[in-house]
Amino acid sequence: MSGRGTGRRFNNRKKHGDDIHGDLDFVFHELQQRQPALGIDPRLILIVEIDAQTVGPADETDWSRAGLRVVEAREASRVIAFSDDPQMAEFLRRLDAYSEGPRSGNKTASYETFFDNITSVRPYGRADRPGQALAARLAQTDDQTDDVLTVDVEVWHPGDQEKADGWLKALNTALARVGAEVHDSFSSQAAGVSLMRVTASTQIISALLNVDLIAKVDVLPAGTVDHLSPSDVKAEQLAGLPESPSDAPIVGLIDSGVQAEHPLLRGCVVEATTVSDAFSDGVDRHGHGTNVASVLLRGSIEEQLASGDWDVPPCRLISVRVLNAENQVSYTKLPQSEITQAVAYLASQGVKVINISLGDEDSLIGRGSGAPTLAAVLDSLARKFGIVFIVPTGNVIPAEYSGPFDAEFRSDYPQRMVDSPVVSLMDPAPSALSLTVGGAVPPLRAAALGQSPIGKPGWPSPFSRIGPGINGAIKPEVSAPAGTLGQALDDSQPKRVDAFMVAVADGRLDSQALVSYDVGTSLAAPHVARACAVVEDAYPDASANLIRALVLQSATSKESPFSAVANMSDGKREAQTLRFCGYGQVSEQRSVLSGERDTVLFAEEEIPLDSVHLYTIPIPDAFFASGAEERGIAVALCYDPPVRARRMDYLGSRMQFELLRGVSPASTIDLLLAEEKQARRARKAAGLSLPTISSLPSSQRIPLKPSRSARSAGANQLGRFVWRSALKSFNENSDEFVLAVQNVNRWDMPTRKQSYAIAVRLWVGDRLPPVYMDLRTKVRTMRAQAAARAQIRS
Template structure:
C-alpha cells in the first residue's frame, strides 16, 4: 500500500496503545475432527495387505545380523494418504521418529514382531461395528489409524542420502576416499533414546575406520548429529545400523562474494556514534571489519565461535556489508550526498565462518549457530540477523525441520529478541535468458526445481525475508551501457529469491526487501555477474583499500528488516519480540500485484514476497493520516479476547481511500514430531456493525453450542458485519506472524457504529491445559492525505506508546 504524494512532509508521532482486551470469551477444548468417508471400503482386503507386508518385514528383520557392533533396529516408513495422528501410531506399538512429508511417516518398532500393530490390524479387519440408533454405520475399530496407511516398508538408503552426497557417489569415488559427513540420527523426544542412537552411530563410525569430530543431541528440537570423516566404501554399513535419518556432505554457507568498490574515508558519510542505550544488533556471519569508518562508532564487540576461527575479523566482506545494512539501511542516498548518518543501534559481531567462508567442517553448523545466538542474547542483543543458509536441503514441506525448531525454541525462550532470517538464494543462472529480460522469470520462480526456503529461514517464529529487484538508483553505475539490462525492478521479486510457504503452509517469507538483481548483457547474450548495476551497496570488509562493496542476494535483504527492528526498539525499548514483529508487519508497504488476477495469483505472490516490503519509517512512527495501535498481552489457550477500535470522523467524509491493517505475532511452543508443529493456533477477525458485547456473546454461545469448528478461521454463524481482511484467515492463521488488510473507497455511513470490534482467538492443539500464550496485536488505520487527519482524534482517547504495561487477563 502506497501513500499519496504530498508537498507537505507528514508530522511523525508515537504509536498509540490499544486499550486492553475485555473479559475473554471461553472456548471449549476439542479433539480435532476426522470426518469423511473411509479410504478403504474393503477393510478386510486392506487389512490382509497390511498384514502380509508386516509379516514380510518381520521375517527379513529376523535374518539381519549385527552391523559394526550395532544391532539393527526396525525402522518403518508408513506411506499415508492424509494426516495421521502420531498418538494413534504410538498406541499401536510404534514410536514416531519423523513426519517426513504429508505422505510418509517414519516410526521405530521396539517390538520387531509388531505384536500390538498386528492385533489392532486384526480387529480393524473385522469391519464395521453395526449401526447407531439413527441408522449410521459405526466405524471399524482403529479405522482412524489403518484407513490412513496405504503401505508399510522398511527404510532404505534412498530415503537417507542427501543430494550433494548422492551426486558425489554417482561420480564413482574410490571406496577408500575419505569424505567429511554430517550424519543426522533418528531423534525421538525421549532424550535417553536419542542419546543412545547417537552414541551407536558414533561407535559404528569408529569401527568403520572413520573419525568422529563432534556429536550433538537436542531431543526437544529433534536434532541429533554426528560429524565425521568416513571412507566412502563403509557408508552402506553405517547406514545399515538403521540409526540414521539423513546423511550428506558437510555444508558450506550461502554467500555471495561482494565486488569491492573504490572509496576513501573522506568520501564516506560521517558516522555518528549511537547512544549508550541504543538496542544491540547481533550479526552472526563471517565477522566484521570492526575498524571500518561506518562500523567503528557502533561496534561493542566482535566474538568468534567455532574451532579454527581465531578472531572476529572478516576476510570475505560479507558480514561487514550485512552489518552496515543493519545499522543504516540503504546507503545509496547518504553516499551520494555525503550527509552524516547515525547507526540505528550498537553492533555485536559473532563470527561463525572460517577464512574460506565456510563453517568449520568438523562441527555441526546448527550447533555453532545456536551457540552464537546464545552468546548474542547473553550480551544483550535485541535483534539477531542470520544471513546464512544451508543450500543442500531446500524446504519441501509440510514437515518442519529440526534446525527451525532449534531456532524457534531459542526465540520462545528469549522473548525480548527478534530473529531475522533470509529466504536463501537461487542461482539466477537457472533462468532462461530471454525470460529474465522479459520478466517472465517471476512466474518461473514458482516452478523451478527445489525452490524452497533454506534453513534457518524456515523457523516459524523468525521473520523471514525475501528479495526484491533493484531500484532505479540501486547499485553502482560503473561500466553502464544501454546494452546492460537490470532484471525486474523494485516491485518484482529478485530472480535469485527463494519461494515459500513455510512449515505447515505458513506464509513465508513474511517480508521482502531490496536484494539486488541480475544484469543481462544483451551484446554477448549472457548474464553479467561482474556488473555492479542493481546491486546492494554497503561497507566493504575484504581488504584495507576497499571501503565499499556491492552484492546481491537475500543475505542483504534480511539486514534491512533488522534495521527496521532496531528503529522500532529505539523508539519503544520496552517492547517484546512479538510486538516488534507485529509492528514490522503492520507497517509493511503492500506491493502492487505482478502476477495474473485471482486469488491463486495472490497466494503465489505471497510465496515470493510475503505480506510486502519492509518500511522502517511506517513501523517506527505514526503520522497525521496513519495511526498504529498496539496491544501486548497474554491469552489462555482456547479463549478469545475482544478489542474496541474507534472509527475516526475522517472516515465519514466522502471520497478517497480508507485502509485497515491488523497484525498478530505470537510465540507458541513447537515440536517437530507433531502434525501441528505449533502448540496452539491464533487468529483474528474484525467486525463493523455488532457491538463488542454482541461479538463476545456470539463467540461464547458458539463455544457452548459447538458452532465454532476446529479451524480457527471460522467465526460464529450468524454474526454479521465481518470485514474481508486479506489474505483470508485460513491462509494467514497457519503461521505465527500474521497480517490482514482491508481497503474501502466509500465513506462510512453516518448511521453506522462508531467503533470496530476485533476478536483474537486461541485454539489449543497440544499445549498443557490453561497454558498462557504471549501475543501482540497491531492495528493500523489510514486515511489518504486529501482528507482530514486522524491522529489527534485518536490520541485524545488513547495513551501514547511510550511504554507498555501488561494488564492481567480478566478471570471467569
C-alpha cells in the same frame, strides 16, 4: 560446509560391512525403552505411501483422528511415529481389515474413508535415511572404494534430554570403535533435534544407514563463490561519518565476523568476537559479515554516497564469528552448535535482535514440509531467550529454474520460479518465529546502454527463494532491497550490472576497494534488522513478540509481479505474490511513529490454550466521513509457541484472529465456538442452522487479506483491509471493531499460557480528517469506562 577429504582412506579400519552394522545396531538395542509422548521410538516408525493427488501436505488433523503422529510429510508419503507397540499393532490391524474388502452385508470396507488414499505401508529403513547428495554419492561408490566423507547425522530425539545424550554418547563410542571420527554433537530437547558431525569411510557411512537410531545422513553442502564488483569510492568520501549513539540498542550479527575499523563500520562496533574454538578471533577473513554489517548500520548507501549526507546509525553492533575464510562453518563443527553458543553469548549481552544471513543450500523445505533442523533450533532459542531473529530466504541461481534464457525472462521469471521445484526456502528461512526476508529489486540507477534490469523496482529479486514455509505458513513475511541482475539486449544471459546491485562495505582482506557492489538476500535481511532496532530504541522494554508485531504492521505491498498475467484470478495472484514478497516491505518510520492520519495501537498479553481474548477498537470519525478517499486497517499478531522439528504439526498451538463490527463481545464468543468442527457436526445432527463467523456479511466480518486460513499457519501474521467509501452505522455496536484473538492447542501442555503481541494500524487518506487525536480521546474514554466497571464489580 563442503565435504572434505574425499580422497583419503582409513588405514586402520577395524570392521567392514555387516560387522560395522552389527556394532552400531547393538547400541540401539542396549537402549530400548518406551519414549515420552513428545519423543520418538525409532522402532515404531512406518512410511505410509499415499495418493499425492488427494491428500494435501498439511492435513495432520485427519491423521491424528486416526491415532497417528506424522513426523515428516513428503510429496507422496508420510513418516508415522507410534507411541507404543499396541498403537502400531492397532493401525496395522485396521489396515488389514481394509485390505480384506467389505464385510458381508456392507457396501464399503472397514476404515475405507481414511485408508483409501494409502497405497502401501513399510518400515522406516535404509532407503529413507540418506539425503539426496549422499544418495547420489553412494550410488557412484562400489564395494572396492573406501573414500572418506564428512557427514551430518541426525539422530531420532527420544523427547528426554538425558536419554538423547545417552544415545549420542553410545553412538560416539561405537563409531570410534570402528575408526570413525565424531567432530561435534548437538542436542536440543526444546527443538526435538539431535545431531552429529562425523568423518568416516563410505563403508561405515553406508552401515550407519541400517541403524534404527538414525533419522538422516547427508554430506556437507558445497561452498559458495562470491563475485563482488569494486567501486571507485575514495577514502575521503567516507571520512568523518556519524557514529552510533552510545545509548543505541545493540543488534547481534552472527556471520563471518567484521572488519571493525572499516570506515562504514568504525565507531559502531561494540565487539567483534567468536565463541567457537575453531577461530582465534572475530575478524572477518571472508568479507560477507562486513558486507551485511554495513547495510545493518548504514542502510542503503547509494544516495548517501552521492549526496555526502549520512544518516546516524540506529544501532550498535556485536559481531560473533561462526564462518571461516570460505564463508562456511568449520567442517569439524555443527552450525546448530556454533549458532547456539553465539546466541547464548549475545543474549547474555542484552541483545534482543540478531541478524543471521546464512543458510544451508542442501536443506530445502521443498523436500518435505517438516522443519529443517537449524530452523527448529532458532525457534527454540527465540523462545528461550526472547530473541528476534532476522533470516534471509536464501539465493537460487536463475539457471536452475529458468529454462532457456530469452528476452521474456525479464518479466516472466516469477512464473518460471513458481513452476520450478528447486526454488523453495533454504534452512533456516522456514524458522516460524523468525522474520524471514525475501530479496526485492531496489530503485534502479542508470546503466550502460543495452543493459536492462530483470524485474521492476519492488518485484522479487530473480535469485530470491520463495515460500511457503512449514505447513504452508506465509514465508517470507517481508522483503527488502537485495539488488537484481541485468540482461543485455543482444545476449539474454543474466549478468551482474553495478547499477542494479547493492553498494556494501568491502571487507575482503585482498581487496583494495572500500565499497563494492553485490546482490543477494543476505543483504535484504539487515534492512529488517534495522527496523527492529528502531522499534527497540523507541520501546526498550518491548518483548520479541511486540518488536516483530510493530515491524510487521508497517509492511506495505508493492505491485504484484503477476499483475500482468492473463487468466489469473485475484485470489491466485495474491497467493503467488505472498510466496515471493510476504506482506510487503517494512518501514522503519511506520514501525514506531503514529501520525495525524496514521495511528498505531498495540498490546501484549498471555492467553491460555483453547481460549479467546477480545479487544474493542474505536473506529475514528474519519472512517464515517463522506467521500471516496481510502481508509484502512492493518492487524499484526506475533507469538512464540513451542516447536518440535519432528512433528508435522510444528507449532505447539495455533493462534488466529478475526476482526468484527456490529457484533457484541458476547456474540463474538458464540460465533467463534460455532466455528469449531465438532460444534458444526452437532448442529447438523440436531437439525439446527446457527450463524458462524464465516456466515457473517462483509460489513460485520471484515474480510482482511490474506484470509485467516492463509495467515494463521504462521507465528507472524498480518491482515489488512481498505475501504474506498464511508462506513455506515447499522446498530449500536457498529462504531467499534471487535478483535477476537484465539489460541487453539495442538500438542502443548494444557496448563501453559501463550505470550503474544498485537499491533493495529488505522489510517486515512490526505483529504479525510486526522485520526490521531480522535483515537487518543476515544481510547482514554474506553479505559476510564473499563476502570469504572471494574470498581463497580469489585
